[in-house]
Amino acid sequence: MTSPISSLKRRLLTWLLIPLAVMAFALVAESYFSSKKSIREIHDRMMVSMALLVSENVIKSGGDMLSEDASALLSLSSNERLYYQVLGPDGAFITGYADLPQPKKTQKYLEGYPHFYDTIYDNQPVRMMAMRFLVEGRGAEGWVRILVAQTKTERDDLLLRAVLQSAVRIVLVIGLASLLAIIGVERGLEPLAKLQTSIQKRSYNDLRPINKSMPKEISKVVEALNALLVRLQDSIENQRRFISNASHQLRTPLAVLQAEAELALREVDDPQSIQALESILASTKQTSRLAKQLLSLTRVRGNPRGGANETQFDLVVLARDMTVEWVKRAIDLEKDLGFEAEISERLFRGSEFQIREMLSNLIDNALKYGGDEISVRVTEIDGQVALEVEDNGKGIPEDQRGQVFERFVRLDERAGEGCGLGMDIVREIVEGHDGKIKLLDGKGNQGLLVRILFP
Template identity: 35%
Template sequence: MPIRPDLGLRARLALILAPCMILLLLAAAAAQYLLAVRPLERQLDRSLADVAIALADRMGVSEAGDVSFNLSDEAAELLDADALDDNWFTAFNEQFQPIAGEPDLHWPAANIPRGEPFFFNTIVDGVPVRAVAVKTRCGVLECGVINASTLNKRTELVEAVQLSALIPVVLAGIVSMALVWTGLGSGLKPLVRLSDEVSRRSPRELSPVRVDDVPGEVQPLVEAVNRLMEQLAESGAAQQKFLATAAHQLRTPLAGLQSRIELAQLETADPEARARLGGIHESAVRAARLAVQLLSLARVEPGASMADERVELDLARLATELVDEWVPRAIARNIDLGFELEAAPVRGSPLLLRELMVNLLHNALEYTQAGGHVTLRSGCLAGEAFIEVEDNGPGIPPSLRAAALERFVRLPGTVGTGSGLGLAIVHEIAGAHQARLALLDAPGGQGLLVRVSFSGLVGQA
């Protein structure tokens, strides 16, 4: 019977060992049964033969020269004094014809040596019996006696032996299976710890798995996994390097292009040309913004090393650095941009967390109508540091919020010049910091509230 593929390793090993243990225990039970029953049956046969020999001593020859059998009434009553079994005897003459006792007992056809008990099974009054025939000398002649008994006592004793053999086997089987199950669990603990270690890792953690506590049989697998992780790290690093280089190389010519367009706008007096240059300038700005976003994605992709960038920082202090850059942009769009900042200590990458805030502010300003308001907040709530941006723009319907976190996804009916990467970058950066990203309805009933919560506070036990 094949083992189900969805079973765990512990259950698989138990199913493999269980049949072997059951067969071993059954063999032990059979051996115990045979070793106990055989001597018991021999003892019962010996008792049956002792009575037959005693009866044979009652055989003799009468004065007329005939074979006779002399048994007192008291002795006959003693033969029937068994509470469990019925007992019969038959005395046979020299022609082995019955002369006394039970007439349904017949002398066996086998050649029986004189003085040696011969055991056999037969039927008396339709009941199975165990019988013994003893041939003896009656004068110069040979005669014999058969003693027979029903099997009640024998069956009862055999059943008692079977039960006494079965109970220890069952108990031994239960205890053995429990010990095997416990032993397998203890032996598989290193594998469980290995599984927990791998399952707890994020896609960005590609460091080698420890092999100091792994069984020798599993070490080749762990080494293969470590080689795969090394290859993934190298591949991710190469991809990250390519994206970073490409984004960086794009930023320089795009910045130069913006400057040339702005200079051309200043030098021309033609309104139509100014409008066309304005459109080109807007496209260049979008391309530069896209290059910056691609660079941010490259930094947070699996394979990008962040170990040296993580430091203890305050989200409020990091947010204050954005005031001078983003307040003028908000004023230019006629949007009220506010900062409500309270201390929010975390551990992370200042560069990536700043990019997270920049993308949140950019999205909020991009999709909020003129005359609206945007608020950037930081603080601590329920033992967690958080950063959030609230606006009173069109918001995102709950059914589309999961899709809004995908890369290059722009929701139907969306206005603005975004590329569909802003929330995707926020989502990736939050995941890299083991933080939770939530898209919520704004408290005022209109707009969107984007909150990033960081587990635990730096400096707290």
């Protein structure tokens, strides 16, 4: 499972979407405070107008309550409940609500400017304004004080609607920006996806440089990867060259040793000497086979499809000819080797030498480890050409079939002169030709069926 830290897409989206979310929160907060300030200023100005209306009406009436016309005008200006109080120059109560909370004597208030404050009256939050008026020649001389209190329900409703409308707009804009950011990241990472697909399509032995047009930031990574592939190719090539040279160097002395051992066997009569020479001869044959298979393996890995030797040939004819070549060996081992073809011909493009090497290893294994009946078969399965080698021997338990492809692993150490490289060579050749290999039970759940499917 990919962790969030290891996902480039998640990291990019995180660095894009988190700032957008913070910006959305900041914009909503700014909308709240600016709307609150605007609504407060508008209603505060209305309260000043109300205070002027109250003071004018009270002074004209000589201290009476507001007239019906003034009360109607105040009720039309706002849906809030309105409380007022008028105090004379000597601080005596003139009219209104006598228990309204009094303001602090701030400098602004003392100079005749409106002073606003929030408080609680009649068990509900209210906004209050206190103001002093200088009255002359109207039956009262001096500073008249006016207090006006207004409930805050309408203010809060207006503020809530303004913030919600602003939040909806901001969320829509941020949501659209987030969607565009996600699409942008997806499109921006497409070159990486194409690079990944290009690498995944390659076989493990394809170490050619990657020739894909990439953005500047990714091209540096591709250049570094190509440099690594070149160094890896050189290292593998040196290893193959060493193994090939070592195999070649071993073949001549081993052939000489085998010939001398066979010659000595014909000239000695001592049973102990014969036994020792037979042991030397068997070990020499096994070592010779190992050198030959190591050489074959290096050739296969160096040229997955035969390189310049890739040709087109008839797979049916090749399988029939290879079976005929192995018939004499099967007769010597008193085994029945046969060929079956359910299709008349099948043109195939690849390395004829490698396909021969692959089929030789399969037939050799069947003769060594299989039963007394071996069949080589070319057929067609689900539109794919299938090359099969089947025997009626003991077979391989299903839980051990994967081990036969491991190098230098032999399930039966007592059988033959094998060295555990044959099936690995087979797998290399099959995968180099884009095929698949399966190990199945033979007919009647007896023996082993090796099925190779080529596209």
